[in-house]
Amino acid sequence: MDGIVALSRYPLEHPGSEAYRRLSGECARQLGETGLLNLEGFLTPGGTARLVSEVQALMPRAHYAEREDNAYGSPAAEGLPADHPCRILHPTARWGIAYHQMRGTVLEALYRWPPLREFVAAVTGHAKLYLHDDPSNALVLQIYKAGGRLAWHFDQALFSTILNLQESEAGGIFECAPNLRGPDAPCFDEVRRVLLGDSDRVQRHLASAGSFTIILGRYALHRVTTVRGPAPRISLILSYEDRPGVRMDVATRRKLFGPDAPGD
Numbered sequence: 408m409d410g411i412v413a414l415s416r417y418p419l420e421h422p423g424s425e426a427y428r429r430l431s432g433e434c435a436r437q438l439g440e441t442g443l444l445n446l447e448g449f450l451t452p453g454g455t456a457r458l459v460s461e462v463q464a465l466m467p468r469a470h471y472a473e474r475e476d477n478a479y480g481s482p483a484a485e486g487l488p489a490d491h492p493c494r495i496l497h498p499t500a501r502w503g504i505a506y507h508q509m510r511g512t513v514l515e516a517l518y519r520w521p522p523l524r525e526f527v528a529a530v531t532g533h534a535k536l537y538l539h540d541d542p543s544n545a546l547v548l549q550i551y552k553a554g555g556r557l558a559w560h561f562d563q564a565l566f567s568t569i570l571n572l573q574e575s576e577a578g579g580i581f582e583c584a585p586n587l588r589g590p591d592a593p594c595f596d597e598v599r600r601v602l603l604g605d606s607d608r609v610q611r612h613l614a615s616a617g618s619f620t621i622i623l624g625r626y627a628l629h630r631v632t633t634v635r636g637p638a639p640r641i642s643l644i645l646s647y648e649d650r651p652g653v654r655m656d657v658a659t660r661r662k663l664f665g666p667d668a669p670g671d
């Protein structure tokens with residue numbers, strides 16, 4: 408990954424070094440305290456350009472998805488008051504390119520590169536992390552053209568790992584309210600305040616090209632605001648698991664990535 412990852416700034420290939428211990432320790436502390444870690448300039452400018460050119464070559468095969476969801480990804484519950492957060496729906500509109508469409512690319516090589524996985528494990532407090540076993544969902548490009556957006560939501564996964572490849576000219580801001588709910592607490596009042604634009608817990612991040620973001624997404628309410636201008640916002644979502652063999656069922660895979668997504 409020489410020339411792709413900024414290894415002089417982020418010494419991922421030298422896990423025994425003092426610089427690595429300092430970096431991973433500081434990143435783990437920041438993620439644990441704030442629920443969000445952002446590393447600027449994680450990719451070199453040349454590396455970012457190389458990955459973006461791969462995305463452009465793959466774009467004709469991208470799958471478009473549009474839907475409305477509540478923050479919890481749960482079915483809209485009948486019988487609840489209209490202002491209950493489970494009944495507040497926001498739209499998502501984006502293009503996606505799945506792992507099975509990225510075989511043989513530098514995007515795939517970067518995802519599979521062991522030092523990156525070991526670094527994410529060190530930062531998130533895991534002894535070992537595994538590649539997600541799903542042929543489509545393991546690595547996903549999310550592309551937001553003008554008008555594209557991602558609705559407020561919590562992730563299923565405890566943490567999410569994101570490489571930001573290209574910024575939009577306007578909009579496309581990553582908004583995040585870390586630690587908004589707990590393992591057993593849906594925190595409806597706090598969530599409603601964020602959904603209605605009435606919370607002081609929302610942070611705004613530019614997600615600049617070449618930066619690397621880890622969020623504790625299961626407890627952080629987050630979204631991408633509507634993109635404006637001709638440049639698409641592009642990010643790469645890398646899924647790592649704390650155990651081998653994790654994958655989704657075929658029906659969910661084809662719903663998310665289109666009818667041509669692989670079976671089992």
Ligand SMILES: [Fe+2]
Pocket residue numbers: 560561562567624629
């Ligand atoms: Fe998310």
